[in-house]
Amino acid sequence: MPLSDTWRAPLYEALLRHRSARPHSFHVPGHALGQALKETPAAPDYAAMLQLDVTELSDTDDLHQPEGVILEAQHLAAATFGAEETCFLVGGSTAGNLALILAHCRPGDILLVQRNVHKSVIHGLQLAQATAVFLSPSYEEASGLALIPSLSDLATALQQYPQAKAVLLSNPNYYGFGVGLEPYVELIHSYGLPLLVDEAHGAHYGLHPELPGSALAAGADGVVQSTHKTLTAMTMGAMLHMQGNRIDRPAVRQMLQLVQSSSPSYPIMASLDIARAMIDSAGPILFEPALACVSSFRKRLANETQFEAANLPIVQGQEGLEACYIDPLRAAVQDRTGTLSGYAIQSKLEAYGCWAEMANEAYVVLIFGPGTRDKDVETLLGAFKKISETLEPGRDRPNKSGLGTPLEVTNDREVHSDRISDPIPFGIHLVREQATEIISLQEAEGRISGEMITPYPPGIPLVYVGERFTQATITRLQRLAALGAKCQGASDSTLTTVRVWVKTV
Numbered sequence: 001m002p003l004s005d006t007w008r009a010p011l012y013e014a015l016l017r018h019r020s021a022r023p024h025s026f027h028v029p030g031h032a033l034g035q036a037l038k039e040t041p042a043a044p045d046y047a048a049m050l051q052l053d054v055t056e057l058s059d060t061d062d063l064h065q066p067e068g069v070i071l072e073a074q075h076l077a078a079a080t081f082g083a084e085e086t087c088f089l090v091g092g093s094t095a096g097n098l099a100l101i102l103a104h105c106r107p108g109d110i111l112l113v114q115r116n117v118h119k120s121v122i123h124g125l126q127l128a129q130a131t132a133v134f135l136s137p138s139y140e141e142a143s144g145l146a147l148i149p150s151l152s153d154l155a156t157a158l159q160q161y162p163q164a165k166a167v168l169l170s171n172p173n174y175y176g177f178g179v180g181l182e183p184y185v186e187l188i189h190s191y192g193l194p195l196l197v198d199e200a201h202g203a204h205y206g207l208h209p210e211l212p213g214s215a216l217a218a219g220a221d222g223v224v225q226s227t228h229k230t231l232t233a234m235t236m237g238a239m240l241h242m243q244g245n246r247i248d249r250p251a252v253r254q255m256l257q258l259v260q261s262s263s264p265s266y267p268i269m270a271s272l273d274i275a276r277a278m279i280d281s282a283g284p285i286l287f288e289p290a291l292a293c294v295s296s297f298r299k300r301l302a303n304e305t306q307f308e309a310a311n312l313p314i315v316q317g318q319e320g321l322e323a324c325y326i327d328p329l330r331a332a333v334q335d336r337t338g339t340l341s342g343y344a345i346q347s348k349l350e351a352y353g354c355w356a357e358m359a360n361e362a363y364v365v366l367i368f369g370p371g372t373r374d375k376d377v378e379t380l381l382g383a384f385k386k387i388s389e390t391l392e393p394g395r396d397r398p399n400k401s402g403l404g405t406p407l408e409v410t411n412d413r414e415v416h417s418d419r420i421s422d423p424i425p426f427g428i429h430l431v432r433e434q435a436t437e438i439i440s441l442q443e444a445e446g447r448i449s450g451e452m453i454t455p456y457p458p459g460i461p462l463v464y465v466g467e468r469f470t471q472a473t474i475t476r477l478q479r480l481a482a483l484g485a486k487c488q489g490a491s492d493s494t495l496t497t498v499r500v501w502v503k504t505v
């Protein structure tokens, strides 16, 4: 891309200046700007990369006390993304979620939070020893995919727990489905509470008229975005944006020091600076090639193969979800004949050299963006055509069963589905000190889990430590095991057995 007059990346430029002064390194990191690897012909690309991998020096600023080029880069990012203040994250959105929860919840404080959250949110609850009141997700009817809770459930929860410290929602979901947050912001602010949003999958939102609006534009107070997921930052590069006075900004900054390394990676931070500079320099054009590619891909996929990308019904209006949208740069594709699971589609695509972001029982998820090129999409379409030829034509029964149910909250007292959970105290001690035993998954109904089992991706735990196994959870885990899904945290990777708390009499 040609550099325009508006191209400015102060942090990255400081690193280039530092390198071109041919510095003699007497500081960490030990590779000394890659010098240690120069005579190692086995790793030339790695050695080149290290030239910008410096540390906190007088000309490179300090993430934990930014006063120079990092502060300037963060200010520029805040202006681009519409925040009052932006903090760079070198530990992904994970670090941002942990900091937001730790900043707002002391031990025992209530956080209203949707049940279908990434595991980093559960870890934040554990570290803060917060008390969660979980809300069941709502489901988009046509796709069966879980979204944020309905506005009416949130209203009930706020009435029931006005002492809550904040509300945390995760929007959009991994499949690119989301809900307009404006009415949620209005409701939550009417209780004087901050809305914290895990917008890990929406870093590009609001940056082109065809893309959905961002959580910040809807009025959210604290927003975490994985810049590395949908923009051009390096893996682990993310941002935490803040606005307004409902969010405790000094506490967030302090908690970021607690959860982030004191030696944050300069290449990652510079990549955040460059990701922002590319947006400022190119503007919405940055997304146009990919938007055009994916729009034609969706049409051709539906017309020329047995596959289709999930879409919203033309006439929307599912109760409470009027403002539902789909990210045009993401396609959740399923086999219309119902023959192949998402996992099977994913592995067949890999045989054609096409690597998808993730899969579940029904869908394979493909992400498009500034790096998407026509030739890649042609190859992808060709692969779908070839796979399509192996499917029985004319069968129209897509498989979307069972995607959602276990993410309903379960109340301890009655072990049945409800929309709003009882308050659930979290704490590291529950993970570390509880006596556990291993039993067969088949016999786990009603038992309390001693492990967090998380299909990854999407990273949403199906059961967390301290949660009761329901029959729906057991059935879902058995189905995932049969399909060969990878689950993090399971003591038995085959999911034949699980770890549960020993019963107390």
Ligand SMILES: Cc1ncc(COP(=O)(O)O)c(C=O)c1O
Binding pocket: 091, 092, 093, 094, 095, 117, 118, 120, 170, 174, 198, 200, 201, 226, 236, 238, 457, 458, 459
């Ligand atoms: C919804 C959601 N939140 C947070 C995260 C964590 O993001 P990161 O990988 O940037 O730490 C993920 C990761 O996939 C995610 O899907």
